[in-house]
Structures are given as C-alpha cells and as structure tokens.
Amino acid sequence: xxxxxxxxxxxxxxxxxxxxxxxxxxxxxxxxxxxxxxxxxxxxxxxxxxxxxxxxxxxxxxxxxxxxxxxxxxxxxxxxxxxxxxxxxxxxxxxxxxxxxxxxxxxxxxxxxxxxxxxxxxxxxxxxxxxxxxxxxxxxxxxxxxxxxxxxxxxxxxxxxxxxxxxxxxxxxxxxxxxxxxxxxxxxxxxxxxxxxxxxxxxx
Amino acid sequence: xxxxxxxxxxxxxxxxxxxxxxxxxxxxxxxxxxxxxxxxxxxxxxxxxxxxxxxxxxxxxxxxxxxxxxxxxxxxxxxxxxxxxxxxxxxxxxxxxxxxxxxxxxxxxxxxxxxxxxxxxxxxxxxxxxxxxxxxxxxxxxxxxxxxxxxxxxxxxxxxxxxxxxxxxxxxxxxxxxxxxxxxxxxxxxxxxxxxxxxxxxxx
Numbered sequence: 001x002x003x004x005x006x007x008x009x010x011x012x013x014x015x016x017x018x019x020x021x022x023x024x025x026x027x028x029x030x031x032x033x034x035x036x037x038x039x040x041x042x043x044x045x046x047x048x049x050x051x052x053x054x055x056x057x058x059x060x061x062x063x064x065x066x067x068x069x070x071x072x073x074x075x076x077x078x079x080x081x082x083x084x085x086x087x088x089x090x091x092x093x094x095x096x097x098x099x100x101x102x103x104x105x106x107x108x109x110x111x112x113x114x115x116x117x118x119x120x121x122x123x124x125x126x127x128x129x130x131x132x133x134x135x136x137x138x139x140x141x142x143x144x145x146x147x148x149x150x151x152x153x154x155x156x157x158x159x160x161x162x163x164x165x166x167x168x169x170x171x172x173x174x175x176x177x178x179x180x181x182x183x184x185x186x187x188x189x190x191x192x193x194x195x196x197x198x199x200x201x202x203x204x
Numbered sequence: 205x206x207x208x209x210x211x212x213x214x215x216x217x218x219x220x221x222x223x224x225x226x227x228x229x230x231x232x233x234x235x236x237x238x239x240x241x242x243x244x245x246x247x248x249x250x251x252x253x254x255x256x257x258x259x260x261x262x263x264x265x266x267x268x269x270x271x272x273x274x275x276x277x278x279x280x281x282x283x284x285x286x287x288x289x290x291x292x293x294x295x296x297x298x299x300x301x302x303x304x305x306x307x308x309x310x311x312x313x314x315x316x317x318x319x320x321x322x323x324x325x326x327x328x329x330x331x332x333x334x335x336x337x338x339x340x341x342x343x344x345x346x347x348x349x350x351x352x353x354x355x356x357x358x359x360x361x362x363x364x365x366x367x368x369x370x371x372x373x374x375x376x377x378x379x380x381x382x383x384x385x386x387x388x389x390x391x392x393x394x395x396x397x398x399x400x401x402x403x404x405x406x407x408x
Contacts (some may be wrong), residue, residue, distance in 0.1 A: 004302065005268055005270075005299070006270050006271055006276055006278070006295070006298065007261060007262075007270045007271055007272045008297070009256060009257045009260055009261050009272055010257060010261065012256075012257070013253040013254055013256075013257040015253075016249065016252075016254075017313075019250065020234075020238060020239075021234065021235070021238050022231070022234075029235075029296070030225065030296075031226075032223050032254070032257070033294075033295065033296065034224060035254055035257070035258070036258060038258075040258050043254055043258040044255055044258075045220065046220045046223065046254060047251035047252065047254045047255045049213075049216045049217040049219075049220040049221075050220070050236070050247055050250065051241065051247060051248055051251045052213060052217075053213045053214060053217040053236070054239070054240060054242075054247040056213055056246075057211060058214050058215065065210055065213045065400075066209075066210050066214055067210055067211055067213050068211045068213055072210055074210070079220070091235070091237065092237065094210065095210070095233075098208065099208075101285065120371065122241075161376070167249075170230075201329050202262065204248070
C-alpha cells in the first residue's frame with residue numbers, strides 16, 4: 001500500500017524514516033503520517049532533538065561513554081571505585097551493566113570489537129586510550145565484558161596481551177559464562193553446558 | 205536497560221522517538237543510537253525531512269488528499285473519471301485503493317469518521333466541502349469506502365442523508381462487504397458470513 005505516494009515531501013520523509021533499522025516502508029509511512037497529525041511546533045521539537053543530539057553530544061574523554069560534558073557522570077563520580085575498569089563494546093552495554101546495580105567501577109567503551117570480516121582492526125577501536133589509562137592511573141582490575149562470540153573472544157585476547165605489555169600489577173578477568181539464570185539444562189546448548197561444567201564454581 | 209541514560213540530550217532524543225506509535229523506549233534507544241552513528245549531514249537530512257513535510261505539505265483544495273500542490277495529481281489528472289467520487293476516511297485509504305489499480309475516479313478524504321466516543325462530530329470532518337462539490341460539479345456516483353465498523357456505518361448513513369438533501373440525480377453505493385478473497389467459510393466470522401448470504405451476488 002506504499003507504492004506511489006501522492007507527494008514528494010511525503011515520499012522523502014518516508015524514505016528517511018525507512019533508513020532506521022527495523023522500520024520497513026509501511027511502518028515508516030504510518031510513523032510519518034502520525035507526525036503529520038501533530039502541530040508544527042511538535043514536529044520541530046521531534047526533529048531538533050536528533051540534530052541537537054548529534055551536534056552537542058560528547059564522548060567522555062576517559063571512558064568514551066556518551067555524555068553531555070567532557071567527562072561523563074560515572075568518571076567524575078566520587079562514589080565509584082576508580083581502580084576497576086570494565087571493558088565493553090558499546091554504550092548500550094554500559095547501560096545494561098548499570099541497570100544490574102551490581103557494578104560500581106568505571107568503564108572503557110571500545111566503540112566496536114575486532115572483526116576482520118567487517119574490516120575492523122585494533123586501530124579502529126579505543127585500545128590505545130585504555131593503555132594510556134592503565135599506564136597513568138592506579139588500576140587494580142580490568143574486567144572484560146565483551147560478547148561471547150569469536151570476535152568478542154579475539155578482542156579480549158588481543159587487549160589482554162597488549163595490556164600485559166604495560167607490566168603493571170593488574171588483575172584481569174572476564175564476566176562469568178555459563179547457564180543463564182532461570183534456564184533448564186535440557187534446553188541449554190551443548191557448548192554453553194560443556195563450558196559450564198569445565199568452569200564450575202565452588203560452593204562453600 | 206533504558207532506565208537512566210548517561211546524557212540528557214540522548215534522553216530527550218529517546219523520549220521524542222518514543223512518542224511514535226509502536227516504538228517503545230528500548231526500540232527508541234536503538235534507533236537513536238543508530239542515528240548517532242551517522243554523520244551530522246545525514247542526521248540533518250533525516251530530521252529536516254519531517255520539518256519540511258510539515259511546513260510545506262498541502263492538502264488538495266478539492267479532495268483534501270495530501271499533495272505538494274494546491275490541487276492534487278488525481279484531481280488535476282485528465283485521465284480520471286471526474287463524475288465519480290469515492291469517500292474515504294484518510295490518506296492511507298486513498299493509497300490503498302490506488303494500489304488496487306481498480307478505480308479511476310476522484311476521492312474525497314474526510315479526515316476522520318464520526319465517533320461520539322472520541323468527540324468527533326459531523327462538523328469535525330470534511331462533509332460540507334463534499335456537499336459543495338456535488339452541488340457545483342456534475343457528479344454521477346458517490347462510493348462510500350469507509351470502515352465496516354459502527355462508526356463507519358454511522359458516517360456513511362449520515363453523509364448519505366446529508367447529500368440526498370442536495371437533491372441531485374446521484375447514484376450512491378458502498379464497497380462490497382463479504383468474505384475476503386482466499387478465506388474459508390469455516391473460519392469466517394458469523395456476522396460477515398450471514399451478511400454474505402443476505403447480500404449474495406448474482407452470477408450469470
């Protein structure tokens with residue numbers, strides 16, 4: 001039902017909405033027509049939110065997390081443990097970990113993971129800035145919280161090796177892998193279950 | 205995972221995206237972060253498409269369909285049958301009928317249907333402009349293509365009665381109701397099936 005639109009302006013708006021991931025042409029049309037029912041002021045508020053975000057957003061000078069300021073609220077907080085850094089792939093991962101309420105250290109957002117298939121090498125992500133951080137600040141522990149995929153493991157391995165070259169007394173760890181909470185053994189994939197047995201955790 | 209965002213600018217952009225129908229907060233965040241990965245020029249093109257649409261769009265002077273010009277391409281076309289008007293609720297309905305390729309007349313977009321529950325009365329939709337059209341142009345037929353709901357039927361009934369007052373030799377019709385093509389009797393609801401029997405169509 002979205003073949004020929006009666007207006008080029010409408011067509012362009014639909015095409016732009018259609019560039020968003022997971023928004024097909026039909027949904028794009030529905031969203032654009034919804035916008036069209038709002039008044040001009042509301043549409044401007046809608047559109048300008050994205051322009052302002054792109055223009056004025058900062059990336060934290062230390063951890064590269066999104067921030068309104070030069071240093072993000074986490075890095076500038078006095079109540080966080082500044083001797084622990086959790087290495088994550090992207091901004092969403094910071095939010096995911098923050099929402100668990102289980103972590104009180106700092107972060108380091110790589111902005112991607114090493115993926116030769118996608119042409120992303122070590123130089124394309126924030127590895128050297130992490131080297132500078134552990135070289136200039138007293139860090140006790142680096143926790144790798146990268147995806148449990150081949151790319152994630154490769155990235156953890158690469159960064160671990162690079163950071164060891166700095167030769168500081170730092171503990172390196174990665175977040176636990178095993179069965180997800182609430183799952184049944186019967187329905188857990190073999191690789192995960194196999195590793196869960198190998199990496200079994202002591203109970204007191 | 206979208207509780208506290210690390211930036212107010214991000215929060216505002218997510219809130220705006222979240223105002224679109226069917227876009228929850230989590231999806232809104234995903235879409236906004238996708239926008240953030242584009243360059244400034246691309247984000248402006250994205251945002252400005254909606255501002256321009258709202259600022260510069262016209263509604264056709266005759267049929268109230270969306271248009272880039274004062275009179276829409278359908279109303280100004282020389283190859284359309286100008287003696288037939290199809291009355292529809294909204295702009296999407298025009299597109300849906302156009303995409304069937306089965307109709308060559310004009311349209312009249314009401315911009316809503318009568319719905320006392322939603323506080324929409326006859327004055328709130330484009331009924332009087334339709335009265336003017338049939339009073340000033342030679343129209344042979346008015347086809348009602350409104351939703352097959354109580355509100356749709358009420359609107360058809362109301363407009364039909366109003367147009368008859370103009371006292372012109374116009375044929376009034378409504379689009380056929382019955383079993384959808386490709387359906388089985390067994391799974392068709394009783395009301396539709398009952399009416400399909402009552403309104404059975406002759407075969408030669």
